[in-house]
Amino acid sequence: MKEHEHERDPDVLANLQHELSDLRGWIDRAVVLAYAVLAGLAVVGFTLLSEWAFEHFQRGYAAAPWLVLVWTPALTAAIVWMTRRWVPGAAGSGIPQVMAALAPGLPPAARGRLVSLRLSVGKTLLGALGLLAGLSLGREGPSVQVAAGVMHNARHWLRRGQGLNEHALLVAGGAAGIAAAFNAPLAGVVFAIEELSRKLDARNSGLIIAAIVLAGLMGVSAFGNYTYFGAIRVPGLDxxxxxxxxxxxxxxxxxxxxxxxxxxxxxxxxxxxxxxxxxxxxxxxxxxxxxxxxxxxxxxxxxxxxxxxxxxxxxxxxxxxxxxxxxxxxxxxxxxxxxxxxxxxxxxxxxxxxxxxxxxxxxxxxxxxxxxxxxxxxxxxxxxxxxxxxxxxxxxxxxxxxxxxxxxxxxxxxxxxxxxxxxxxLISRPLYAVLAHHLLRGAVATPAPCAPDARPPAPAAATPSVAAAAGPAPAPAASTSGPTTADTAPR
Missing domain, CATH: 1.10.3080.10 (Clc chloride channel)
Structure with a gap:
């Protein structure tokens, strides 16, 4: 009787020879890990810029508190104008954008309006400006879109049909953003499974986790192995x-x-x-x-x-x-x-x-x-x-x-x-699934430039495969609120 594959001991020499002979596969892995480093560094840069911006806001507030009544509304209006004018896909949190970009059947052009290097740069600069304005927002959710945009760019250097596909790159990038932003690699892995992918492809899970950990190490290298809010004393609970x-x-x-x-x-x-x-x-x-x-x-x-x-x-x-x-x-x-x-x-x-x-x-x-x-x-x-x-x-x-x-x-x-x-x-539908679906309706529509204060065209309905991937559809709305994004929830 023929011995089953799983019942045979692995042939160490044969497996080693096979791995070493696949030079292109090692190049693909090296590219992915190099982009993971870049994604982690992008989040580190975003963190440093955000801290610098909010520190300067605090100094201005301490010197002249009432000045915020002019400064905050003026800068908020300027941020929204710049976002709608140049990078509408950067509005909001960034997590719904990445979830929407993971939808199967999404055209490449539509995906590019949700994640890209250009959006990562815009998100970084405009997110920091929001903290310079003193707005109540965070950088951790946006770090997901920033890192995903960096990782998504790696597809240009990988073999077609081999290695990590676009879906895996986006999952790895989004989770790497959480890991680097919070210095929490375990949370990054769980976030990839619970929110972005629901499961990890067995063929690529090791490389995805390695990319997440490597991006997280960039944060550790820059800021040390710290806990975000320090350690607390836990009393005996009864x-x-x-x-x-x-x-x-x-x-x-x-x-x-x-x-x-x-x-x-x-x-x-x-x-x-x-x-x-x-x-x-x-x-x-x-x-x-x-x-x-x-x-x-x-x-x-x-x-x-x-x-x-x-x-x-x-x-x-x-x-x-x-x-x-x-x-x-x-x-x-x-x-x-x-x-x-x-x-x-x-x-x-x-x-x-x-x-x-x-x-x-x-x-x-x-x-x-x-x-x-x-x-x-x-x-x-x-x-x-x-x-x-x-x-x-x-x-x-x-x-x-x-x-x-x-x-x-x-x-x-x-x-x-x-x-x-x-x-x-019992009270609300899933926030990110609903917002991702809302974004998809705009992403698949033909983009049309519009003035920042003009009503944008209504987006087309999402394709069935896209709508299914995004989760339950939201209740019909009177109209959308902006170009592909203008309204994405933050996480």
């Missing part, structure tokens, strides 16, 4: 933590579901009067939105400006001067910023909103912000709100775990993310 923990998870699920529903309604063109005016006058709307963000920032003493990382660190450190309305004000500021259509993400702001919810519940239930349980509830809030907004609980709890060195909280964070995600599903 039954007394059950009620506060459940309150955090459910509250984050409700708030995150409402937040996702608001973003879907705002970015896909609800038939209300404000949305119709925004469609007609997007730059003017952005100026008013920037003014609203500036007013909220002044009311919060500057706490709601930027991504919110500093406020989270202060909460985790036990500082008690975090205002009670921080979570609500940050919620509104992030929603308005996203509604304006600027290039920027919601990942970091969502973490800060969740931290604020956890901090508030800790004060209500424990009676003191310095309670030993407070850091745990803050971490649960971060994982819960992010999971509720994205409906990606695995990615959410792993990101938070890696950001706070919270391996002792694995089960706690997982439970919070799962409960919050389940509650959110």
């Amino acid at each position: 039954a007394s933590a059950l009620l506060p923990g459940l309150l955090v998870a459910v509250s984050c699920g409700v708030a995150g579901g409402v937040f996702a529903r608001l973003l879907i309604a705002s970015l896909t063109g609800s038939p209300d009067r404000i949305s119709r005016w925004r469609q007609r006058r997007p730059v003017a709307f952005a100026a008013l939105g920037g003014l609203a963000v500036a007013v909220i920032g002044l009311a919060s003493g500057g706490a709601t400006f930027g991504a919110g990382a500093q406020e989270v660190r202060r909460m985790l450190a036990g500082e008690s001067d975090v205002m009670q309305l921080y979570a609500l004000l940050k919620f509104v500021a992030t929603w308005i910023t996203t509604w304006c259509g600027v290039p920027g993400g919601i990942f970091a702001p969502a973490l800060s909103i969740g931290a604020g919810i956890g901090h508030d519940i800790a004060q209500l239930t424990a009676g003191s912000a310095s309670s030993a349980l407070t850091p745990v509830l803050i971490a649960m809030g971060m994982a819960g709100f992010l999971a509720a907004v994205t409906q990606a609980p695995l990615t959410a709890f792993i990101i938070v775990m890696e950001m706070i060195d919270g391996r002792a909280l694995v089960l706690t964070l997982m439970a919070s993310a799962m409960v919050a995600s389940l509650v959110s599903r």
Whole structure:
């Protein structure tokens, strides 16, 4: 009887000879890994530029706080004008763009309007300008589109029909962006599986993971092997933590579901009067939105400006001067910023909103912000709100775990993310799937140049294969809000 292939021991010499004889295959692998390095460096550059921009905003705010009432709306309007004029595909978060670009059957020209080197450069510059304006946005979601655009360019150097195809390159690039932005390679791998691909091709999984890790190493090389929010002390948890923990998870699920529903309604063109005016006058709307963000920032003493990382660190450190309305004000500021259509993400702001919810519940239930349980509830809030907004609980709890060195909280964070995600599903459709579908409808339409303040042409319907890949279709909207992108949600 013929011996089955899987029952034979591998022939080491034959396998080694086969690998060494495939010179072109090794060249393809080297190209992919070289582009992974470039993708990681692109995210590092984006990080440095973003930090420089927000640092200069903070200096200006400290010197003349009331100047933001002019500076923020003027720069917000300028960002939206430049985005619509030169890189409409860079608007919003970047994660829905990558998800849309992964749709099967998408024409190459349409894919190029969602991910490309040009969009990566535009996303980097305009995203940094958003932080220079003090808008409530993050760079982590946009890093997905930046890195995916870099990796996608590698296709020009690979053999046709061999090595990694465009789908695998985009998955590797998008996940590499998460790994490099958060210094969280495990989160990058989980994000690739849970949000982008649903599975990894067995033939290319090793190379994809190597690319993700290599891109993440670029961040480690530049900033050191740090945890984003430092390490927290985890007290012994007992039954007394059950009620506060459940309150955090459910509250984050409700708030995150409402937040996702608001973003879907705002970015896909609800038939209300404000949305119709925004469609007609997007730059003017952005100026008013920037003014609203500036007013909220002044009311919060500057706490709601930027991504919110500093406020989270202060909460985790036990500082008690975090205002009670921080979570609500940050919620509104992030929603308005996203509604304006600027290039920027919601990942970091969502973490800060969740931290604020956890901090508030800790004060209500424990009676003191310095309670030993407070850091745990803050971490649960971060994982819960992010999971509720994205409906990606695995990615959410792993990101938070890696950001706070919270391996002792694995089960706690997982439970919070799962409960919050389940509650959110009762309130809202999946944010990124809906926005990706909305983008696809515009991406497959023939592009037509239009003035920044003019109503763009309505996009054509997506092809059946594209629509199926994007997930459930959103409810019919009165009209779209911009050229291929103008409204992409941030993550």
